[in-house]
Amino acid sequence: MGETVIIGAGVVGICTALSLIERGRKVRLIDRDAPGQATSYGNAGVVSPFSIAPHSSPGLWKALPGMLSDPRKPLRVRPEFWPRMAPWGLRFLANGTEVKFRKSAAAMRALCAPSIELYRRHLEAAGQGGLIADSYYIHAFRNPDKASLDALGFKVRAEHGAELELVGPQGLQAVEPAVSKDFKAAILIKGQGRALSPGRIGTVLAERVAALGGIVERAEVKGLAREGETWTVTTSAGVHEAESVVMAAGAWSRALLAPLGLRLPLMAERGYHIEISDPGVTLNNSFTDVEATVVASSMEGGMRVAGTAEFGDIDAAPDPEREAIFRKLARGICPDVGDSPAKVWMGRRPTLPDSLPALGGFPGRPGLYAAFGHSHHGLMMAPKTGEVVAELVTGGDPGIDMAPYAPLRFG
DSSP, X not given: OOEEEEEOOSHHHHHHHHHHHHTTOEEEEEESSOTTOSGGGXXXXXXXXXXXXXXXXXXXXXXXXXXXXXXXXXXXEOGGGHHHHHHHHHHHHHTOSHHHHHHHHHHHHXXXXXXXXXXXXXXXXXXXXXXXXXXXXXXXXXXXXXXXXXXXXXXHHHHTTOOEEEEOHHHHHHHOTTSXXXXXXXXXXXXXXXXXXXXXXXXHXXXXXXXXXXXXXXXXXXXXXXXXXXXXXXXXXXXXXXXXXXXXXXXXXXXXXXXXXXXXXXXXXXXXXXXXSSOSOOOSSEXXXXXXXXXXXXXXXXXXXXXXXXXXXXXXXXXXXXXHHHHXXXXXXXXXXXXXXXXXXXXXXXXXXXXXXXXXXXXXXXXXXXXXXXXXXXXHHHHHHHHHHHHHHTTOOOSSOOGGGOTTTTO
């Protein structure tokens, strides 16, 4: 049996490697960065079986002018990027109907549902089960009139089995005493998990891959070609022949597949976070400031505040103004947060217009599989993605309808 090469060592690639090894496959995991330390490192740490609300929703277009006109808002398009952004944005908005919203939510649920269970299985096998903590996922509102369980996103979550509770200011303070009293209502999504260190999860699971006999190689992939019955993967460290290849390179997957004539509307959606090393306050759960569209969480390295959807060239420099903006957002959530040093991070989320990843094979290219495009949900969807792709590679049944994730579904 030949080797399977996985291009990309974020949590999606790492979980795919573990699932393949469990099925008896030889695996080589290749990335130019240390495993789990690029986009996978910088998320908000939410591990939610019910983060199933697509980003394009009915009526979103009405809010776009206000979101784009204020640099402090969570959405920004760099001026030079508009020619590429406009056609992608129209595709994105076209998915904002209730019918499409519900279909995408169901497909998201299939990947998110077992996330906590699967992570704990992998992490406990590595002796680090405590890296995922039990949690609520709190959505907090300054305007209590906007906190409604009848809103489409919460209604769909409830229909898929989420336990939700609407609380007022006293109920919120009882759960999260450190947050601002400006929040007048909150919706608690129960039965969730949160990562105490997303970066360390990546490191631990990659070490598990190596301990089980997988090869973890740090190199830059230069090219991919089909030669006879095998694939040739050319890297900065050498050339590898593979029986099968899993493309899990996140936002960089688009450029790596383009020489094969495969064109996908994959966008590098740039997200930021700051992590305040000594905040002086603690959050007990994952906490979303709905108005600001940022998520805060207490982690091993301090208090992390993450968010923003910035569209620009994949290699453009980070926005230096983000630190000041995020510090203000942190104080808006927790007024007593300290001014200790903070790490500022920027990463590229791989986003497709319908909020769903590309998973599965490519017609006419046997042995090549997609596992990218998870947008804001890579941490949550990674373990089930690994199971699904491993089943496909080994000829098994993934147990879910794969049509919503077809890599070439956009034509």
